Amino acid sequence: MEANYCMTCGTPLETRDMDGTLRRACPACSFVHWGSYSAGVGALVMREGKLLLVRRAQEPGKGRWTNPGGFIEQLELIHETIAREVLEETGIEASVKKVVAFRDMPKSIHNIYIAFAMDYVSGEPVPDDHEVDAAGFYSLEEMETMNVAPFTRWLADVAWNGRGGGLVIDTDPVIPLDGYGLFRV
Numbered sequence: 001m002e003a004n005y006c007m008t009c010g011t012p013l014e015t016r017d018m019d020g021t022l023r024r025a026c027p028a029c030s031f032v033h034w035g036s037y038s039a040g041v042g043a044l045v046m047r048e049g050k051l052l053l054v055r056r057a058q059e060p061g062k063g064r065w066t067n068p069g070g071f072i073e074q075l076e077l078i079h080e081t082i083a084r085e086v087l088e089e090t091g092i093e094a095s096v097k098k099v100v101a102f103r104d105m106p107k108s109i110h111n112i113y114i115a116f117a118m119d120y121v122s123g124e125p126v127p128d129d130h131e132v133d134a135a136g137f138y139s140l141e142e143m144e145t146m147n148v149a150p151f152t153r154w155l156a157d158v159a160w161n162g163r164g165g166g167l168v169i170d171t172d173p174v175i176p177l178d179g180y181g182l183f184r185v
């Protein structure tokens with residue numbers, strides 16, 4: 001996939017050699033098309049030994065059960081994005097405990113996905129009837145007979161059988177780093 005026009009000023013892009021790599025760049029301003037990337041976040045919310053799942057009401061994956069999640073926003077910290085997504089999709093209030101899994105998918109749009117273990121806080125699962133049309137807490141046994149997305153099955157294994165501490169939010173970094181979301185071992 002090649003960029004044709006500058007995202008900043010609309011000028012047709014030129015191909016430029018930048019440190020040995022050919023990249024699309026704007027001859028009229030400083031814009032360089034470094035690549036196409038996207039990032040998603042997902043939630044593993046457990047309550048009484050069951051995992052919070054939603055049934056997708058939209059493509060891709062319509063009709064499939066997944067864990068709640070979504071794409072990150074430009075100016076929002078990812079741990080706030082995932083708490084908001086869980087609340088919007090399911091009515092469940094949950095707070096981030098740690099980062100427990102990560103998926104890398106280098107394609108035409110290079111996607112990364114970060115999965116958070118989250119603590120259940122309050123609420124009963126109610127679907128938003130827009131992005132998802134069903135929501136609930138399910139056991140591994142119940143998931144056997146459900147149309148669960150393969151990647152969600154992998155994440156469910158992490159939720160039940162993951163070992164190690166994961167990355168926790170660093171709310172008191174040893175060096176002041178304002179404006180960063182920091183996760184560490």
Ligand SMILES: [Zn+2]
Nearest residue numbers: 006009026029
């Ligand atoms: Zn430009």
